[in-house]
Structures are given as structure tokens and as C-alpha cells.
Amino acid sequence: MDRKEFKKAFKKIPAAVFALVFLLIACSIISEHFWTGENLFNLGLQGTVLTILALAQTLVILAEGIDLSSGPLVSFCGVVVAVSLHGGLGLPEVIFISIVLGTAGGFLNGFLIAKVKLPPFVATFGNMGVFTGLALVMTKGGSIPGFPESFRFIAGGSLWGLPFPVIILIFVILFNHVLLYHTTFGTYIFGIGGNQEAVHLVGVNDIFFKSAIYGVAGSYAGVAALVMTSRLNAAHPLVGFGLEFEAIASVIVGGCSWTLANGNPWGSLAGAATIVVLQNGLSVLGVPPAVQVVGVGAYLILAVVYDSLKGD
Amino acid sequence: MGAQPADETILEFKGVSKDFPGVRALDKVDFDLKRGEVHVLVGENGAGKSTLIKILAGVYPPTEGEIYYQGDEVDIRNPKVGLNMGISVIYQEMNLVPYISVAKNIFLGREPRRKWIPFLVDYPRLHKDAREILDSIGAEIDTKVNAVELGVAQGKLVEMAKAFSIKASILVMDEPTAALTQKELDELFRSIEEFKKKGIGIIYISHRLEEIFDVADRVTVLRDGKVMATMDVGEVKNLDEIIRLMVGRSMTAYFSREFLKEKGDVALNVKNLSREGVLRDVNLHVRSGEIVGLAGLVGAGRTELARVLFGVDRYDDGEVEIFGKNLSMTPAKSVALGVGFIPEDRKKEGLALILPVKENVIIASLKKLFPRGLINPAKQSKAVNEYVKALRIVTPSLMRIVRFLSGGNQQKVVVAKWLCTQAKIFIFDEPTRGVDVGAKAEIHQLMNEMVKQGAAILMISSELPEVLHMSDRIYVMHGGRIVKELQGDEADQETVLKYAMAGGAA
Numbered sequence: 001m002d003r004k005e006f007k008k009a010f011k012k013i014p015a016a017v018f019a020l021v022f023l024l025i026a027c028s029i030i031s032e033h034f035w036t037g038e039n040l041f042n043l044g045l046q047g048t049v050l051t052i053l054a055l056a057q058t059l060v061i062l063a064e065g066i067d068l069s070s071g072p073l074v075s076f077c078g079v080v081v082a083v084s085l086h087g088g089l090g091l092p093e094v095i096f097i098s099i100v101l102g103t104a105g106g107f108l109n110g111f112l113i114a115k116v117k118l119p120p121f122v123a124t125f126g127n128m129g130v131f132t133g134l135a136l137v138m139t140k141g142g143s144i145p146g147f148p149e150s151f152r153f154i155a156g157g158s159l160w161g162l163p164f165p166v167i168i169l170i171f172v173i174l175f176n177h178v179l180l181y182h183t184t185f186g187t188y189i190f191g192i193g194g195n196q197e198a199v200h201l202v203g204v205n206d207i208f209f210k211s212a213i214y215g216v217a218g219s220y221a222g223v224a225a226l227v228m229t230s231r232l233n234a235a236h237p238l239v240g241f242g243l244e245f246e247a248i249a250s251v252i253v254g255g256c257s258w259t260l261a262n263g264n265p266w267g268s269l270a271g272a273a274t275i276v277v278l279q280n281g282l283s284v285l286g287v288p289p290a291v292q293v294v295g296v297g298a299y300l301i302l303a304v305v306y307d308s309l310k311g312d
Numbered sequence: 313m314g315a316q317p318a319d320e321t322i323l324e325f326k327g328v329s330k331d332f333p334g335v336r337a338l339d340k341v342d343f344d345l346k347r348g349e350v351h352v353l354v355g356e357n358g359a360g361k362s363t364l365i366k367i368l369a370g371v372y373p374p375t376e377g378e379i380y381y382q383g384d385e386v387d388i389r390n391p392k393v394g395l396n397m398g399i400s401v402i403y404q405e406m407n408l409v410p411y412i413s414v415a416k417n418i419f420l421g422r423e424p425r426r427k428w429i430p431f432l433v434d435y436p437r438l439h440k441d442a443r444e445i446l447d448s449i450g451a452e453i454d455t456k457v458n459a460v461e462l463g464v465a466q467g468k469l470v471e472m473a474k475a476f477s478i479k480a481s482i483l484v485m486d487e488p489t490a491a492l493t494q495k496e497l498d499e500l501f502r503s504i505e506e507f508k509k510k511g512i513g514i515i516y517i518s519h520r521l522e523e524i525f526d527v528a529d530r531v532t533v534l535r536d537g538k539v540m541a542t543m544d545v546g547e548v549k550n551l552d553e554i555i556r557l558m559v560g561r562s563m564t565a566y567f568s569r570e571f572l573k574e575k576g577d578v579a580l581n582v583k584n585l586s587r588e589g590v591l592r593d594v595n596l597h598v599r600s601g602e603i604v605g606l607a608g609l610v611g612a613g614r615t616e617l618a619r620v621l622f623g624v625d626r627y628d629d630g631e632v633e634i635f636g637k638n639l640s641m642t643p644a645k646s647v648a649l650g651v652g653f654i655p656e657d658r659k660k661e662g663l664a665l666i667l668p669v670k671e672n673v674i675i676a677s678l679k680k681l682f683p684r685g686l687i688n689p690a691k692q693s694k695a696v697n698e699y700v701k702a703l704r705i706v707t708p709s710l711m712r713i714v715r716f717l718s719g720g721n722q723q724k725v726v727v728a729k730w731l732c733t734q735a736k737i738f739i740f741d742e743p744t745r746g747v748d749v750g751a752k753a754e755i756h757q758l759m760n761e762m763v764k765q766g767a768a769i770l771m772i773s774s775e776l777p778e779v780l781h782m783s784d785r786i787y788v789m790h791g792g793r794i795v796k797e798l799q800g801d802e803a804d805q806e807t808v809l810k811y812a813m814a815g816g817a818a
Binding site for chain 1: 369390391392395396401403406407408409410411412416420421422423425431432433460
């Protein structure tokens with residue numbers, strides 16, 4: 001019986017956890033610099049944006065949806081932040097603007113999905129184009145560089161020996177955990193993904209909460225946009241391109257299923273971590289970024305194959 | 313004793329009608345429910361039972377008529393209003409959220425909050441309250457496990473706890489026993505008794521007419537949206553009376569089979585079949601011209617056996633012979649050898665719901681009829697028409713999408729599909745689940761016809777009367793084994809149950 005329970009528990013561990021252990025070992029063999037403070041600092045810095053977006057994607061996928069527009073939404077928020085800063089607005093104002101704009105963009109997705117009843121793939125696929133287009137219009141295709149020191153602290157500063165983005169990330173992780181497991185809203189996220197009819201029939205406004213899930217995911221994109229723009233010290237309309245792919249990949253290798261809200265944010269965290277470490281390791285080996293994308297895709301497929309094999 | 317609160321009417325429908333485009337689903341229905349009674353609602357599919365329930369729950373507004381709740385006229389605009397009034401509905405499908413705990417399911421939408429930070433869920437209270445409610449209906453279920461881990465019966469109990477927690481005064485149960493074993497049924501009926509004692513009125517819908525005598529205080533029969541009769545269960549002389557009211561003609565509960573004296577050759581022969589964890593050393597055979605019943609409890613391995621026989625799942629050991637030939641392990645080969653499988657869940661596994669009747673009937677025969685891959689429409693329609701006529705499938709045209717057919721007609725489409733392939737061996741898994749009484753008799757008659765024409769039928773059924781009435785021989789399964797073979801005429805309900813429940817050990 002004990003053996004059986006152990007087997008069951010073992011099966012619950014998503015592919016990402018094993019991949020992470022493997023990658024950490026592999027990286028420490030490949031490069032003696034891997035475990036240095038400097039490299040870890042950099043990993044944290046690089047990983048923050050993706051990890052925040054992976055958490056946003058987790059909320060959406062738990063609710064039986066998908067958000068293809070999260071990368072472009074990051075670009076769009078970044079561009080608006082840059083324009084606002086150049087227009088003379090201060091740090092608190094742009095933080096507010098970025099998060100509110102992200103939330104609004106998310107709610108737009110949510111409205112189309114929950115109220116207009118578009119399939120999530122279609123709604124967010126359309127907005128992928130809308131957000132990218134808006135960002136291109138605002139910048140006329142170019143980038144907007146150069147921001148004040150106060151704004152650059154978001155990505156460049158450090159606190160208690162940690163890069164400031166990592167502090168932000170920890171805050172988002174905590175916020176996300178409380179949201180999912182300690183608020184009624186969190187219960188409705190699992191409810192909407194698991195059995196929306198049941199939620200509707202107990203008199204909960206399921207349409208509103210379903211929209212709100214996308215709204216919260218959008219607010220995370222707003223936070224990610226602040227970190228991204230500050231780190232690059234420039235806004236570019238295509239900077240978020242492909243981030244949604246990595247974020248979705250993180251959630252999938254983290255073991256979250258497409259249906260019934262069977263998953264959790266911890267798997268997605270491990271998933272995001274593996275992708276960041278994988279990219280870092282490939283960089284150390286001198287693999288060009290374009291080929292790294294192939295690596296992430298191959299890893300995604302391997303992880304899903306692993307999950308489907310152990311299901312038998 | 314004075315006034316008896318148990319006789320107090322809590323709910324009354326007066327002349328309630330409901331029109332949908334082109335059809336009157338309910339026609340001037342009068343219906344009432346008393347405190348602490350179980351009022352069973354019966355009727356064929358489409359008789360208006362679900363419509364009545366949905367009006368009560370606030371899902372549809374009535375077209376005309378009045379609803380009185382505890383003496384006052386009410387307007388149940390939406391499910392929330394219904395809930396607040398204390399009307400709780402347990403639908404036929406599970407209405408639980410799989411990956412949250414039992415406690416959270418019970419209090420979904422009404423979670424207790426922490427005193428100081430009101431947007432946070434108060435977990436200790438949530439679990440404490442859930443425990444109390446489960447205990448009060450006598451359900452020993454851990455409040456912390458996720459609903460996905462529960463069995464069907466436990467799920468029903470959690471839904472009952474949920475109904476109880478909203479202080480429901482009216483509980484509606486739509487086919488609660490469709491997939492329960494006898495033991496689970498007893499548990500459910502015990503909980504219903506608890507509810508009655510607390511003065512809750514229960515509306516109970518069932519296709520298993522025998523249950524009327526187990527649970528009902530009163531029975532109302534619906535037909536074509538009209539109330540045919542409401543009576544005390546004591547006045548009901550026998551089930552035939554109820555069936556007559558339901559279908560509008562006299563009919564015995566089960567079609568009586570003609571048993572053939574001369575059976576044909578062995579069509580399906582299974583030797584020492586095993587599949588790890590599911591089937592152990594199964595031996596059985598079915599001859600042409602006979603119906604062999606496969607009885608057993610849910611989980612005994614009957615459906616698993618059917619899947620292995622049809623080649624859907626693999627087997628580890630043993631042999632399956634079709635007309636003396638060894639069967640390989642794919643459904644394609646089974647079909648080629650003349651096996652047809654009518655699965656338990658016809659909507660998922662038996663039909664392409666969004667395709668028309670024509671495509672559904674022809675789909676398994678395309679290769680045989682049109683080996684070059686080009687479909688000859690005239691030939692196709694002719695073939696399909698032949699079976700639609702022979703099976704008396706009620707459909708306005710061959711192009712009707714099967715989703716819109718009744719359960720009985722859908723089942724006939726599945727059978728037609730296999731007849732069209734010229735199958736000779738049929739595996740029926742729960743042939744009459746979810747079909748109404750009239751259609752049930754027709755399907756039984758159809759099976760009778762099929763064996764007369766030389767078909768061999770292996771029939772899985774959880775309805776004991778069906779097994780006993782229809783089978784030439786009966787195999788009883790328990791724990792993945794066949795524990796007993798009985799001749800149809802020597803079998804009775806008690807014997808079959810004894811072997812099904814204890815494997816014959818007791």
C-alpha cells in the first residue's frame with residue numbers, strides 16, 4: 001500500500017521538476033560559473049518577466065482558457081510607459097498606468113470570452129494582433145530609449161542582496177498564492193475551469209469572474225512590462241514577441257492540464273525556471289538565441305510525451 | 313396531536329405552462345409538494361419532467377400559470393432567487409468542481425470568510441461546518457479530499473450536503489440512482505429518510521420505476537406535458553398501472569422474449585482471458601441465436617471485458633476466438649470479423665452527435681460498401697434507409713442531426729450502424745440506459761429479432777430484471793472474474809445478487 005501511494009505521489013510530480021534537477025546538474029558540469037552569485041543574480045533578473053507571465057497564464061489555463069496575447073500586451077504596456085515617462089510623468093504614475101492598462105487589456109480578453117462567448121484561442125489571438133498593432137502605431141515602428149534613474153531602479157536596483165525584480169517576483173508569487181487558495185475568487189477560478197455550470201447554479205456571477213481572471217492575468221502583464229522596460233532602458237513594440245509561447249510552455253511542462261482546472265502554480269514556477277536555466281545553459285554553450293527557441297519547443301514536446309506516458 | 317406540520321404544503325404549481333418554439337413542453341400543470349414527503353415524478357423522456365424542474369429552479373420562466381411557495385405567489389427569475397428561497401436541485405450529471413475540496417464544494421458561493429479580513433476564506437470554519445453537515449446526513453467523507461476522488465454515490469451525498477447547507481426546504485433529485493450499486497442505493501435512501509425527518513420536501517425523478525415503492529409517498533405521472541395522475545403510493549396497485557399512464561397504452565414492464573430451442577455454433581469464445589488489474593482468467597462463450605447476460609456490480613470488470621473483446625484495450629493473456637478465428641487486438645479487425653459494440657455511453661463512444669443519422673449509420677460500413685473510397689450517394693441512402701425503416705427509427709429525415717433524436721432512437725442508430733456492417737456478434741453495454749419505457753421495450757424486441765436471425769449477443773446490464781428477462785444464460789462477474797454461470801430459467805434476482813456482491817463466497 002505504501003509503495004502504491006508512493007507511486008501515485010511520484011506520478012503527480014510534473015516533468016518540469018525532473019527537468020530542473022537535470023538541468024541544474026548539467027549546467028554545473030558545463031560551466032564553473034553557473035553557481036556564482038553573478039550568474040544567479042542574472043538568472044533571477046532574466047527569469048522574472050517570464051515567471052510572472054507564467055503565473056498569469058496558469059490562472060487562465062486553470063479556467064480552461066489560454067492567453068496568446070500576453071506577450072504583445074507586455075510590449076504595448078511598455079510602449080505606453082515609455083511615452084508617459086517621456087511626457088514627464090513620474091514613477092508612481094507610470095506604475096499605475098502600466099498595471100491598469102494591463103488589467104484593461106486582460107478584461108477585454110475576458111469580456112470577449114466570458115460574455116461574447118468567443119473561444120479563448122480566437123479572442124486572444126485577435127488581441128495579439130490588436131496589442132502589437134497599437135504598440136507599432138505609438139512608436140511608428142521604432143524603439144523609445146532612455147529613462148530616468150528612478151525608473152531604472154525597478155530592474156537595476158537591489159534590495160537585501162537580491163535584484164529588485166526578484167523582490168517583485170516574490171511579491172507576485174505570494175499575491176498569486178493568496179488569490180488562488182485563500183480567497184473565494186480563487187475557488188471560483190478552479191470552479192469555472194472544473195465545472196462552470198456548477199458555479200453558475202449556486203448563484204455566483206460566473207461571467208464576471210471569468211472576465212476577471214483575464215483581468216488579473218493582464219495586470220500581471222502590466223507588472224512584467226515595467227520590469228522589462230526598465231531592464232532594457234527602452235521600449236520596443238515587438239519586445240514581448242514570443243513571451244506568451246514561453247509562458248504557455250512553462251505551464252504545460254509544469255503539469256497543468258488543459259481541462260478541469262487540474263494544476264497549480266508551483267508546477268508553472270518550476271516550468272518557468274527550467275526554461276530560463278535551459279536558455280542560460282544553451283547561451284553558455286554558445287547556442288544562438290534563434291536555436292534556443294528550438295530547444296524550448298523540443299523540451300515542451302518531450303515533457304508532454306513524458307506526462308502522457310506515465311498516465312498509462 | 314393537533315396540526316401536523318408534515319401535511320403543510322410548501323410548494324404549489326397552478327396551471328403552469330411552458331412553450332418553446334413549436335412545442336408546448338408543459339400544459340397547465342398542477343403540482344404540489346408537502347413538507348417531509350417524497351414526491352416521485354415519472355414520465356417518458358420528453359414528458360416535461362426536466363422542464364418542470366428547471367422552472368422550479370429558476371432556469372426557465374413559465375409561459376403562464378402561478379407558483380406558490382409557502383402560500384405566497386413567487387417569481388423565480390434566476391437560480392440565485394431559487395436558491396435563496398431554499399430550492400436546491402441535484403442534477404443528473406455531477407455538479408461538483410473536481411479539483412477543489414469536498415468542503416469547498418459544499419459551500420461553493422457561500423464560503424465562510426475570516427472575521428477581520430473578509431475576503432479571505434476561513435478554512436477552520438469551512439471544514440468544521442462541512443464535517444457537521446456530512447455527519448448529520450450520515451456521510452463519512454473526508455472534507456479535505458478533492459471531489460475528483462469521490463465515487464458517484466459519494467458525489468451525490470456531497471451534493472445532498474450542499475443542498476442541506478443552504479437550508480433547503482425543497483430538494484429536487486433528478487435520477488440520483490442512475491449509476492449506483494445496491495449498497496450505495498441503501499445509503500442514499502437512508503440519507504433521504506434523514507431529509508424527510510427534517511421536514512424537507514423532496515421531488516424525486518426516476519426511470520427505475522421499482523424505486524417508487526422504496527422511496528415515494530406520492531407519485532405524479534406526466535405525459536406530453538400534462539399531469540395524468542397524482543396518487544398516494546398506497547393507492548398504486550402495480551407498476552403496470554403507472555406504465556399505462558406514462559405511455560398511454562397497456563404494456564408489461566418487460567418485453568417477453570422468444571427463446572430458441574436450437575442454438576447455432578459458438579460465435580464468440582473466450583479462454584483464460586486476463587488483463588492486469590482488471591480481468592482474471594475469464595472463460596465464456598456465446599452461440600449464434602442466444603443472448604448471454606453479463607451481470608455484476610459497477611466495477612466488476614464488465615465494461616472492461618467488453619472493451620478487451622472488441623479490441624479497444626489489450627489483454628495480457630488468454631485467447632479470444634471469433635467464429636473460430638483468433639482475434640487480434642484492434643477494433644478495425646473486430647469489425648471486419650463481424651463484431652459490433654454498442655457502448656455504455658452512446659453519446660461519447662457510440663455516435664458522432666453532430667452528424668446526421670445517415671453518416672452515423674454508414675460510418676462503419678464505408679470501407680465495405682465503397683472500397684475505392686468514392687461514395688455513391690444513391691447506394692448510401694438506400695443502405696441507410698433500409699435500416700432506418702427496419703429498426704423504426706423515428707426521424708424526420710436521414711439528414712437529422714442525431715443529437716436531436718431521443719435516447720431510444722439514438723440507441724437504435726448505433727445498432728443500425730452495426731447491422732449495416734453485417735455484424736453477427738453484438739456486444740451491448742447497458743442497452744437501455746437512459747431510454748424511456750416505450751423505447752426500452754422496442755430495443756428488447758429488436759434484440760429478440762436479431763438473435764432470431766442468427767446474431768450472437770453479449771449483453772451487459774446493471775438492471776437485474778433486464779438481465780433475467782432477456783438472457784438465455786447469465787454470467788456473473790465479481791472482481792474481474794466470472795464467478796458463476798447460470799441458465800436463464802434457473803436464475804433469480806437473489807442468486808445473481810449473491811454472486812455479484814460476494815463472488816459466491818458468502
